[in-house]
Amino acid sequence: MRLQHIWLADFRNYSQLDLEFPAGTSLIVGSNGEGKTNLLEAVFYLATMTSFRVTPTEALIRTGAESSGAVVRGEMKVDQRDVLFEAALRSSGRSQFQVNRQRVRRRDLLGLAPVSIFMPDDLVLLKGGPGERRRFLDNALSQIDPRLDVARSDTESILRQRNALLRQTGGHLNADAEMTLDVWDDKLADVGERLAAARRSLVAELSVDVAAAYGEIAGQATPVDLAYESTWTAGELKETLSRVRSEDLRRGATTVGPHRDDMSVILEGRLARTHASQGEQRSLALALRLAVHRELGRATGQSPLLLLDDVFSELDPERSRGVLGALQSEQTLLTTAGALPGDIDYSARFKVTAGRVEREE
Known part of the structure; x- marks a missing residue:
């Protein structure tokens, strides 16, 4: 399973985001509080209809956008098929979820796009x-x-x-x-x-x-x-x-x-x-x-999408190398606010600053 494209509107500290991800490992770097974890949270929410932070839905909506709500949309490759996932979050009333433009319940979505999250x-x-x-x-x-x-x-x-x-x-x-x-x-x-x-x-x-x-x-x-x-x-x-x-x-x-x-x-x-x-x-x-x-x-x-949120910050170099050797996935999104193991292999590097994401060469 692979995330190809994600769009965000008024999710957490993102007013707008339009981002493509390649296969392999994508590094997402930036200082603390800039929105790295929020981006992983949006991906996880698309696949599970829930936040890994155990937080109310209204907390996911950007401050100032409570009346209109937030939108999370992602295109994923699932079993060699392109599948569009969409979530419309509301601070009051029920949020709505669609897969390929068809309304779904949580039980219909779970397991369709497997995802694993690792956090400090x-x-x-x-x-x-x-x-x-x-x-x-x-x-x-x-x-x-x-x-x-x-x-x-x-x-x-x-x-x-x-x-x-x-x-x-x-x-x-x-x-x-x-x-x-x-x-x-x-x-x-x-x-x-x-x-x-x-x-x-x-x-x-x-x-x-x-x-x-x-x-x-x-x-x-x-x-x-x-x-x-x-x-x-x-x-x-x-x-x-x-x-x-x-x-x-x-x-x-x-x-x-x-x-x-x-x-x-x-x-x-x-x-x-x-x-x-x-x-x-x-x-x-x-x-x-x-x-x-x-x-x-x-x-x-399927190979679950792997989300790694600053997992190397508390590990010594030897254990960091052990983690890298143990983790295997078709696609990995890895955030960090500090140094990474020197031998990490990645396909793309993105810089997050105050809810804005730019791809670095």
Whole structure:
């Protein structure tokens, strides 16, 4: 998969942009705050209908253009076909998305143009809370199989309804509330089991790739394992919900389910979140992203577009070379505010200044 052309109107700090990208690696250079990451965000948004920054839609619209909204348009080569992706973002009301001028929903778009993003903030995958790791797994699953994004969305909706009912009861169930809670338990058990099963399967598949990727980045084979952590047993979510119902009523919240699960990363037999050094954690975060990149390529049969946002800024030269050797893609967009490894091979270099992009010779 390759991005050939992108057009932006009032997206982030870009009032207008019309830019062509070649195959291979494109360097996007400039000082901090000029719009490099915003450009990658626009590309990612086209492919996934979401921002990797976990931000509201109105934040994507340029200040002063809230009434008219923003437009992101991109032409991509997908399975040897030219495909036009378009997004019209609105600060109020629903944003609209089209593929080849036909309206689409998120589930119709996901996986069509696979994309992988690597960011300095990926350190939260090791140091952050369980929600960061669940989001990492769910975002990967949504591109691998869009039906799983529906399962994630349904799980969140059911949890909102179940928690609202738990709060309304004030800790005491009458017959009607008990019957309604039984219904929500059935629904949550059904969709929650499917989502958790997909996460477990993905973690098992990624574990081998993460170990291999970490070895490539670090320059030596090192034992790395991933484990999916849950407080309930697969196939027994409904029974578990029944068992903890009194506690849920007391707290006014659902205390077990896929929304409480986690993924542990284990380096040389020890939990990486608490025992790995900063450099090891950063390399592990890159290895996690790289493992998903490879899994996504296998699942879709395409080479995912690779977005690298200033990933070399915190790596020593040896690990930077390891990352370069491990990353493979038909097309890569790489941003940097500083120096790059001297042996990097690129097809084009672009300079970003205050929302304006110029190609440098």
